[in-house]
Amino acid sequence: MTHLYVFIIGALLSLATPPLVAMETCPASGMPGIPGIPGLPGRDGRDGGQGQKGEPGAESRSAAGPQKGETGEPGMVGYPGKRGPSGEHGGAGGPGVGGAPGEPGDSGSGGVQQVAAFSVARGSDAWPDRNSVVLFTNVITNIQDDFNVETGRFRCRVPGTYYLVFHATLDERLCLLMKLDDQLLTQFCDHRHARTQVTSGGLAVYVSKDQEVWLETKDFHGMRGRPQGYSLFSGFLLHAH
Known part of the structure; x- marks a missing residue:
């Protein structure tokens, strides 16, 4: 009987021994680690969808009724619009008011025949x-x-066609x-040799106002003027322009 008790106690001790050994061989807890580096900031999230339309606000019950808001600032001037189609x-229109009388004009030559010779x-x-x-003398x-006698030149006063001739x-x-x-x-030339003779020549030409006409000699200049036979230069207006 005594041996039985000893056997039971021994069995109980054998069951209790391994946990004790395991507890003695478990290593002790370590020191806490250094905190890690903070992560980079995350990107913004996507825009959310448009929310639903809100309910109308409550009607004002003020005795003064709805209040008008303040006038806003004028907006910017818009771009010019396209030109519209032309109207009919x-x-x-009716006749305008008559203008004031003008100043008298220069005396004209209408109805008056212009002459020059x-x-x-x-x-x-x-x-x-x-x-x-x-x-000419x-x-x-x-x-x-x-005709200017000092210069020997005719200055045109009335423009037009003239006939000019010399003798x-x-x-x-x-x-x-x-x-x-x-x-x-x-050019008029007469190279005939004679004791005394007469030669002439002429033409019609248009002469403008203030232009001058004259006769001019070359190397041969036998144009004399004697009482019995003068040398002449003449001109007259055929048609005024």
Whole structure:
């Protein structure tokens, strides 16, 4: 009986021994670790969807009724719009008020026939200089002094077509140039040798206002003026323009 008790106690001790050994061999707890580095901030999330329309606000029960809000600031000026289609043509307007009388104009020549003419003679027995304007000493006709005796030139006062002609008494050879403002109109030459003779020449030409016409000699200048036969230069207006 005693041996039985000893056996039971031994069995109980054998069952209790392993846990004690395991408890003695468990290592002790370690020191807490260093906290980790904070993570990077996360990205913003996506926009949420539009919420549902809210309910209308409650009607004001104030005795003054709904209140008008303050006037807002004017908006920016918009861009010009496209040009619209053209409208229909309007009717003719009534006559306007008459203007004030104008100043009197210059005296015109309407209804008045304009005339211009000259005829001059060379009454000198001397020959004119070579390569120079022929000068005339006697005035036969000179309307409004259009021909200048000192210069030997006719200055046009009435523009139009003129007939210009000369008659020369000569006993030597002669060459004459008829010029219009240094432009050669034509040349007349008579190289026949005779004791005394007469030569002439003329043409019709348009002359503008203030242009000048004259006769000019060349190397041959036998244009003399004697009482028995003057040398003449004449011109007259055929048609005013």
